Amino acid sequence: MLSTETIYFVIFTSGLAVGFGHCIGMCGPIVASLSLNLKGRSVLVPHLLYNGGRITTYGLLGGVMGATGSFTLVTARIASLQKIVLVFAGIIIIVMGLAMAGWLPLGSIFGDHYNPEGLLSRGFRRLSETKSTATYYPLGMLLGLLPCGPVYTALIAAARAGMEAQSALRGSLIGLGLMLSFGLGTVPSLLLVAKLADLGWLKRRDIFYKVSSILMVIIGIYFVVKGIRY
Amino acid sequence: MGAINSILTILDHFRHLQAGRPLMKLVVKATLFMTVLCLMTFAICPRASNAERKPERVDCDVHTGPCSGSLKDIQITLEVEPKPVKAMKDLTFTVTFVGEKPVTNPYIDLGMPGMNMGRNRVILKPAGELVYRGEGVIVRCPSGRRTWKAKVTVPDVGAVEFVFDVIY
Numbered sequence: 429m430l431s432t433e434t435i436y437f438v439i440f441t442s443g444l445a446v447g448f449g450h451c452i453g454m455c456g457p458i459v460a461s462l463s464l465n466l467k468g469r470s471v472l473v474p475h476l477l478y479n480g481g482r483i484t485t486y487g488l489l490g491g492v493m494g495a496t497g498s499f500t501l502v503t504a505r506i507a508s509l510q511k512i513v514l515v516f517a518g519i520i521i522i523v524m525g526l527a528m529a530g531w532l533p534l535g536s537i538f539g540d541h542y543n544p545e546g547l548l549s550r551g552f553r554r555l556s557e558t559k560s561t562a563t564y565y566p567l568g569m570l571l572g573l574l575p576c577g578p579v580y581t582a583l584i585a586a587a588r589a590g591m592e593a594q595s596a597l598r599g600s601l602i603g604l605g606l607m608l609s610f611g612l613g614t615v616p617s618l619l620l621v622a623k624l625a626d627l628g629w630l631k632r633r634d635i636f637y638k639v640s641s642i643l644m645v646i647i648g649i650y651f652v653v654k655g656i657r658y
Numbered sequence: 659m660g661a662i663n664s665i666l667t668i669l670d671h672f673r674h675l676q677a678g679r680p681l682m683k684l685v686v687k688a689t690l691f692m693t694v695l696c697l698m699t700f701a702i703c704p705r706a707s708n709a710e711r712k713p714e715r716v717d718c719d720v721h722t723g724p725c726s727g728s729l730k731d732i733q734i735t736l737e738v739e740p741k742p743v744k745a746m747k748d749l750t751f752t753v754t755f756v757g758e759k760p761v762t763n764p765y766i767d768l769g770m771p772g773m774n775m776g777r778n779r780v781i782l783k784p785a786g787e788l789v790y791r792g793e794g795v796i797v798r799c800p801s802g803r804r805t806w807k808a809k810v811t812v813p814d815v816g817a818v819e820f821v822f823d824v825i826y
C-alpha cells in the first residue's frame with residue numbers, strides 16, 4: 429500500500445503525463461480558442477485563472493468523492509450536468525469563433541474592449557478588462573466539469589482513498605488534495621498550448637483569425653453534437 | 659518546466675527574427691498556424707490524433723464469458739462482472755490461475771489502447787486457491803472509443819493483456 433504522500437506524487441506525475449499525452453489533444457482546442465480570442469493580450473493571467481478554476485472544480489469533486497468513498501454514485505448524479513456543460517462549451521466556442529471574426533455584433537467575448545478617451549472612460553475600460561480577465565476563473569470552474577477519462581481515473585483514486593480513510597472529513601481532505609495534485613500536473617501542458625496558440629505578436633494576423641474562427645465554429649458544433657449524444 | 663522554457667525561448671527567438679527577414683516571417687507564421695490548426699483538428703478527429711492508428715485487436719468478449727491468456731507456463735483467466743460489462747459501473751475483476759501460485763498478489767491496470775487515461779489500478783486480493791479478486795471501474799471516454807484493455811501483472815513474472823469492448 430502506498431503512503432498518502434506517495435499517492436500525491438504519483439497522481440501529480442499522472443496529471444503531468446496525461447496533460448501532455450491526452451489533454452493537449454482533447455482539451456487543447458478549448459484552450460487554443462480562449463488564447464486566440466484574447467487577440468494579442470497577455471495569455472498568462474487569463475489562463476492561470478482558467479486553470480485555477482478548473483483545478484478548483486477538480487478539488488471540489490475530489491472532496492465529494494473522498495467523503496462519499498464512491499466514484500459511481502457521484503458521477504451518476506453529475507452525468508446530466510456534464511452533458512449540459514459539454515453542449516455549453518461547444519456553444520461558447522462557436523460564439524467566440526463568430527465574435528472573433530466579427531461575424532457576431534458582440535465584440536470579442538473576454539477579449540476586445542471599448543477604447544474611448546477620458547478619465548471616466550479609461551476607468552470603465554480598466555474595470556471591464558479586470559472583469560473580462562476574471563471571467564476566466566468561473567469559466568474554468570464550469571469547464572472543469574467536462575467529462576474526461578483521465579479526470580475520472582483520478583477521481584477513482586480519490587474515492588478509493590476516501591473509502592480507506594478513517595472518517596468522511598479525512599477522506600474528503602485526501603480526495604481534495606489528490607485532485608488538486610492531479611490538476612496541478614495538467615497545468616504545464618495546457619499553458620504551453622495557450623502560449624502556442626497566442627498569435628498576438630504577429631503583425632498581420634487577420635487571416636489567421638478568420639481561418640481559426642471557422643475551425644472554432646466547427647469544433648464548437650462537434651462539442652455540441654458530442655454533448656447531445658453523450 | 660525546462661521543456662516549456664526552451665519552447666518559449668524558441669518562440670522569442672522567432673519573434674526577433676520576424677522583425678528582419680520576410681522569408682523567416684512566413685515560415686514562423688506558417689509553423690505556428692499549423693500548430694494551432696493541428697490542435698484544433700485533434701478535437702474533431704480524436705481517432706486521427708491517436709498515437710496508435712491501427713485498430714486494436716479485440717481478443718476477448720467479456721460480456722459472454724472469461725478471457726483466457728497465458729504467461730510462461732501459467733494459464734490466466736479474467737472474469738469481469740456483472741455482465742454485460744458497462745463503463746462507469748462498479749465492476750468485480752476475478753483472476754484465476756491454472757498452474758503455479760504467484761508469490762506476490764497480481765494486479766490489473768485498466769487503460770485504453772494507444773491513449774493515456776491515467777493510472778487506473780485494480781488491487782487484487784486472494785479469494786481462494788489460485789483465485790484473486792478486486793473491485794474497479796472502467797471509465798467512459800468522451801471520444802466515443804469503447805475498446806479497453808486489462809493488463810494483468812504478476813510481479814516478478816510478467817504481464818498479460820486482454821483487449822475487449824465495453825458498453826457505454
